Amino acid sequence: MQYISTRGGGEPLSFGEVLLEGLARDGGLAVPAQMPRVDGETLDRWRALTYPQLATEVLALFATDIPRDDLARMTAAAYASFPAEVVPLRPIGDGLTLVGLSEGPTLAFKDMAMQFLGQVLEYALERNGSVLNVLGATSGDTGSAAEHALRGKERIAVFMLSPQGRMSAFQRAQMFSLDDANIHNIAIDGVFDDCQNLVKQLAGDIEFKRAQNLGAVNSINLARITAQVVYYFWAWLRATDAGGPAEVSFTVPSGNFGNILSGLYAKLMGLPIRRLVLATNENNVLDEFFRTGVYRPRSAAETLATSSPSMDISKASNLERFIFELFGRDAQLVVQAWNELDEQGFFDASADQPRFADEFGLVSGTSTHADRIDTIRSVHASAGEIIDPHTADGVKVAREHVEPGVPMLVLETAKPQKFAETIREALGVELEYSDELRAMLDAPQHVTEMADDAQALRAFIEAAALKG
Numbered sequence: 001m002q003y004i005s006t007r008g009g010g011e012p013l014s015f016g017e018v019l020l021e022g023l024a025r026d027g028g029l030a031v032p033a034q035m036p037r038v039d040g041e042t043l044d045r046w047r048a049l050t051y052p053q054l055a056t057e058v059l060a061l062f063a064t065d066i067p068r069d070d071l072a073r074m075t076a077a078a079y080a081s082f083p084a085e086v087v088p089l090r091p092i093g094d095g096l097t098l099v100g101l102s103e104g105p106t107l108a109f110k111d112m113a114m115q116f117l118g119q120v121l122e123y124a125l126e127r128n129g130s131v132l133n134v135l136g137a138t139s140g141d142t143g144s145a146a147e148h149a150l151r152g153k154e155r156i157a158v159f160m161l162s163p164q165g166r167m168s169a170f171q172r173a174q175m176f177s178l179d180d181a182n183i184h185n186i187a188i189d190g191v192f193d194d195c196q197n198l199v200k201q202l203a204g205d206i207e208f209k210r211a212q213n214l215g216a217v218n219s220i221n222l223a224r225i226t227a228q229v230v231y232y233f234w235a236w237l238r239a240t241d242a243g244g245p246a247e248v249s250f251t252v253p254s255g256n257f258g259n260i261l262s263g264l265y266a267k268l269m270g271l272p273i274r275r276l277v278l279a280t281n282e283n284n285v286l287d288e289f290f291r292t293g294v295y296r297p298r299s300a301a302e303t304l305a306t307s308s309p310s311m312d313i314s315k316a317s318n319l320e321r322f323i324f325e326l327f328g329r330d331a332q333l334v335v336q337a338w339n340e341l342d343e344q345g346f347f348d349a350s351a352d353q354p355r356f357a358d359e360f361g362l363v364s365g366t367s368t369h370a371d372r373i374d375t376i377r378s379v380h381a382s383a384g385e386i387i388d389p390h391t392a393d394g395v396k397v398a399r400e401h402v403e404p405g406v407p408m409l410v411l412e413t414a415k416p417q418k419f420a421e422t423i424r425e426a427l428g429v430e431l432e433y434s435d436e437l438r439a440m441l442d443a444p445q446h447v448t449e450m451a452d453d454a455q456a457l458r459a460f461i462e463a464a465a466l467k468g
């Protein structure tokens with residue numbers, strides 16, 4: 001399988017090459033040259049597989065340059081610390097079922113992809129004898145998932161910037177309690193956008209980037225997208241009976257359009273998915289797009305701080321991969337749309353809007369703080385389950401799209417323990433923490449405080465980066 005750019009430039013690359021290169025050289029995103037296809041017979045054969053075995057089968061379709069035995073070893077290692085099922089399904093009534101994606105070390109769905117990415121990155125670096133210094137900015141979930149996946153890796157170091165004093169106590173503890181020598185937590189005196197600007201400044205300096213072997217593991221990372229495709233297959237196999245095909249729908253609490261894009265890939269590969277329901281919070285730039293066909297990214301100042309903070313986005317980096325499919329994989333049209341966006345601040349695909357649902361199954365909805373609180377309460381009352389605020393956004397929007405006879409699978413993107421304040425507001429209860437989580441919350445913290453100063457950050461990285 002070769003990978004091409006959504007903007008048509010550059011030579012096709014292998015999976016391994018994309019893994020280490022990140023962005024396509026023309027500024028576009030890497031996509032499979034053709035989408036792999038899976039038929040009904042294969043699906044039935046996959047029913048007997050464990051999660052790591054299924055992951056090996058699905059990932060082998062994308063990572064054709066990695067021998068299958070190596071893939072099998074990596075998927076086994078990636079999900080070894082998860083419960084036996086890895087992704088459990090729990091019905092909550094009214095035709096809704098939760099798909100448990102948050103059983104990993106940081107209690108959010110980003111572990112699903114990041115744990116595999118840690119394995120495959122180390123493998124690729126070993127194969128070509130290089131090292132990688134990951135530079136990233138986080139407001140919470142991404143940073144902790146990356147650090148827990150990459151800790152202790154010999155050829156990888158992590159430099160993770162976070163806004164000082166702006167993460168929850170739980171999120172801080174998840175990152176700062178790590179004392180691995182290859183993990184560097186840097187608390188910047190600023191907000192998340194300041195952190196992101198520092199990353200852009202340093203990663204945009206091509207010479208510095210090359211000299212320091214800098215890379216990223218953000219949500220446009222192709223290996224993350226492909227690892228997420230696996231659980232759509234898994235959930236479909238658990239929710240349907242042999243002999244199918246029976247359609248199911250998924251609802252996905254969304255921010256950067258990474259998670260739901262993986263669902264779209266599963267559908268384009270032939271998995272019988274009826275609807276992919278995109279749920280946003282008050283930062284509903286994507287709901288607006290899917291309802292109207294007009295995509296108008298917002299400024300940082302227009303981005304609200306909500307009680308489902310991991311969905312607080314102003315633009316959705318992965319949307320370009322959908323636009324590429326929408327425009328029949330015509331890179332010229334993608335470039336045109338993005339030029340239009342640069343010139344006038346929006347692009348207008350309203351003529352194609354009916355195709356979003358008809359061809360791709362994509363529909364959407366918005367959930368607010370009040371909806372979140374109501375939904376946490378109602379699911380607790382009817383099913384005895386405590387769901388996190390992001391999953392609550394999903395359940396709220398899912399209820400608006402349930403169809404008779406079609407199972408509605410809602411992706412559980414985090415555990416409630418990560419967001420205890422909102423649970424307290426909704427239910428008036430204090431959540432129990434396991435002994436392990438208690439120990440993490442009480443552990444000594446390791447973090448370097450730094451001014452919002454690119455020069456200071458450069459010096460820090462030069463001194464601590466792994467040398468290739």
Ligand SMILES: *Cc1c(COP(=O)(O)O)cnc(C)c1O
Nearest residue numbers: 141254255256257258259310413
């Ligand atoms: C990252 C995240 C999301 C959003 O996922 P995208 O892939 O960015 O759309 C939703 N919920 C939680 C808990 C997250 O951490």
